[in-house]
Amino acid sequence: MADFMFFTFAGIAVFGGLMVAFHRNVVHSVFGLVAALFGVGGLYWTLGADFLGATQILLYVGGVTVLLLFAVMLTTSDASRVTLLRTLIMVPIVGFLALKVLEAYRGVSSIVNDTGHVVVDAPAGSGTTPEIGNLFVSPEGYLLPFEVAAVLLLVVLVGAVTVARQRDDVAAEEGRGPGGSKPTDDGAREEDAVHA
Amino acid sequence: MPDETVLAQASVAGSLESYLFVSALLFLLGVASILVRRSAFYILMGIELILNAANLNFVAFARFGGHGIDGQMFALFVIVLAAAEAAIALAIMVRIFHDFGSVDITRTDSLRD
Numbered sequence: 382m383a384d385f386m387f388f389t390f391a392g393i394a395v396f397g398g399l400m401v402a403f404h405r406n407v408v409h410s411v412f413g414l415v416a417a418l419f420g421v422g423g424l425y426w427t428l429g430a431d432f433l434g435a436t437q438i439l440l441y442v443g444g445v446t447v448l449l450l451f452a453v454m455l456t457t458s459d460a461s462r463v464t465l466l467r468t469l470i471m472v473p474i475v476g477f478l479a480l481k482v483l484e485a486y487r488g489v490s491s492i493v494n495d496t497g498h499v500v501v502d503a504p505a506g507s508g509t510t511p512e513i514g515n516l517f518v519s520p521e522g523y524l525l526p527f528e529v530a531a532v533l534l535l536v537v538l539v540g541a542v543t544v545a546r547q548r549d550d551v552a553a554e555e556g557r558g559p560g561g562s563k564p565t566d567d568g569a570r571e572e573d574a575v576h577a
Numbered sequence: 578m579p580d581e582t583v584l585a586q587a588s589v590a591g592s593l594e595s596y597l598f599v600s601a602l603l604f605l606l607g608v609a610s611i612l613v614r615r616s617a618f619y620i621l622m623g624i625e626l627i628l629n630a631a632n633l634n635f636v637a638f639a640r641f642g643g644h645g646i647d648g649q650m651f652a653l654f655v656i657v658l659a660a661a662e663a664a665i666a667l668a669i670m671v672r673i674f675h676d677f678g679s680v681d682i683t684r685t686d687s688l689r690d
Contacts, residue, residue, distance in 0.1 A: 387595065391595075391599045392579050393598065394599060394603060395602050395606070396604050398602065398606035398607070398610075399606060400624055401604045401607075401610050401619070401622050401623070401626060402605065402607075402609045402610040402613065402614055402623070403609075403613075403617075406582045406686065407616070407618055410618070410622060411618075411622070414622050414625060414626070417603065417626060417629065418625070418629060421603070421633055424596065424633060424636075425600065425633075425652075428596070428636050428637060428640045429640060430636050430639075430640070430649050430652075431665045433636060433649050433652055433653060434648070436656060437656065440656055440657075441629075441656065441658055442658075443661075443685060444614055445625065445659065445660055445663045446666050448664060449618070449621070449622065449632060449663065449665050449667075450623075450627045451664075451667065452618065452670050452671070453618065455671055455674065456670055456671065456673075456674035456679075459617070464600050471609075471612040474612060475605065475609050475612060475613075478605065478608055479605050480641060482601050483601065483602060486594075486597055486598065486601050487690075509646060509649065512646050513646065513649065513650065513653070515651055516646065517630060517650075522649050522650075523654075526654055528604065530657050530658075533658075533661055534655070534657070534661060536667055537664050538660040538664075540665060540668070541664045541665055541667070541668040542668075544665070544668040544669060544672055545618075545667075545668035545672060547675075
């Protein structure tokens with residue numbers, strides 16, 4: 382049963398990755414990414430990381446993918462095709478990297494075989510969630526990174542709005558600026574936020 | 578403990594190598610996606626694939642390496658960083674599309690002039 386689940390999820394993940402790398406259509410590639418992320422989430426479950434698997438599905442498959450689809454929608458691109466010249470140049474590089482990665486994989490495998498497997502049993506009953514929660518709020522654990530991540534998310538929220546916003550001076554140059562720029566400044570900003 | 582070792586080597590899902598292999602494949606597909614395409618979307622998606630490969634390594638080593646749950650914590654922070662990165666990348670792409678008319682990375686060369 383564990384083998385079956387492993388092969389299913391690994392197959393989904395690799396198939397999705399292939400779609401991302403080689404499919405012609407942008408939207409299909411995004412759905413390939415959904416499949417890949419879902420497969421990785423399933424692999425987390427087979428590894429006994431139940432909370433992480435749920436987070437993967439919620440955050441990645443639910444959040445990041447919607448962001449990507451929004452980006453595709455806002456910027457319909459013509460540059461999605463695989464270009465022949467670029468492919469020909471990059472194939473040796475990717476092949477070389479593949480060799481290196483497989484070498485490293487073999488090296489790690491031999492180390493693992495030397496030291497033997499230590500299989501940690503998943504905590505019985507409630508899963509990993511209580512332990513992760515305790516680690517997040519304990520000062521000996523990950524309290525500081527947790528707070529830093531909170532600040533980072535705030536910065537990203539403000540930064541994304543600032544970067545994507547239509548700037549007022551640029552808008553005025555393009556003649557798209559608001560008629561009376563002084564009083565309707567806030568209105569224009571709201572409009573831009575809607576566009577962004 | 579020896580019984581567990583034998584059992585782990587008997588089944589594919591119970592061995593670290595199989596997870597590392599899937600992770601290596603995902604990493605290579607992400608690198609291929611970054612290098613082969615010209616659109617910024619594929620670069621972003623390739624980065625997501627690479628981050629997922631790294632996460633899978635974290636979780637697999639945490640499970641089989643006997644280091645407790647720390648690998649899962651690292652994977653959680655990586656997920657947060659990836660979400661933040663995707664949001665910023667989307668904002669930058671919207672700006673680039675507005676200024677250049679496409680998200681083709683070979684066309685965003687105005688710093689050269």
